[in-house]
Amino acid sequence: MNSLKFFHFGMQCPYNQRLIELLNEVCPTTDFTLQIFDIAENPQLCRTYQIYGPNLLIVDDHYRWNGPFSRDVLVALLRDEKPVRSAYHIQIGATEFKGHLLELNDSSVAYTSYACFMKDDHALCQAKAEWVRQILQKTGLQHMGYLNMDGERCVGGAEFLPAELVPYPIPGLRQNDAFITCSFL
Known part of the structure; x- marks a missing residue:
């Protein structure tokens, strides 16, 4: 069975609303079932699924995508492709800033x-x-x-x-x- 589970921590991350909208738009055009869970309402899910961040997508109960995802990444996951993940690098400046x-x-x-x-x-x-x-x-x-x-x-x-x-x-x-x-x- 093709399934997607999306876990989010309320609207702690502003991406969560956008990700839910994207899932609700894309999933009905596929043979995937979609379940969306707010871990703030059921913290036990974090223990069960080992969730440590504000958004997690699980494909077919085994492939995990932590963090925000794009439409392209979602479509690739639905095609059973494994998108390349790149590290999140922050360019830290050498100049001290006092705001x-x-x-x-x-x-x-x-x-x-x-x-x-x-x-x-x-x-x-x-x-x-x-x-x-x-x-x-x-x-x-x-x-x-x-x-x-x-x-x-x-x-x-x-x-x-x-x-x-x-x-x-x-x-x-x-x-x-x-x-x-x-x-x-």
Whole structure:
């Protein structure tokens, strides 16, 4: 049986909404069955499937694709091809940059659109903004990290959550720990 399972951590990653839309568009034109799971709603799935990131696609219960994927990658996987994965390399500059720090909250998360998508399109982060708003409301936190800003552009930053909200089966993670859920580079 041809099956796809897509696991996502709410809208923690702004790509999750786009990946769900892509799967819902492409899969009905194939003989693959599609199941979509929010691991925030069922953290036990992380232990069962050994999930340690905000998005994971499993093809036919054995081939795993961690992280965002393109339409081309999805189509290749559906054809039983194994797309070439390339390492994610960040070009780190040698020049020290001192911007200003901005607390990461439901308003400021829109600035991460450039770091995530290489586009200054704040609409790309609307679903994530709602997710952040819900987390802040649930926890009473004022923010979930910091963004390093160069004017109106996010040039770096870090996002974190209280360990109790992180669904991943991380050994030794204690309740009072914070967990870095994303770094914006």
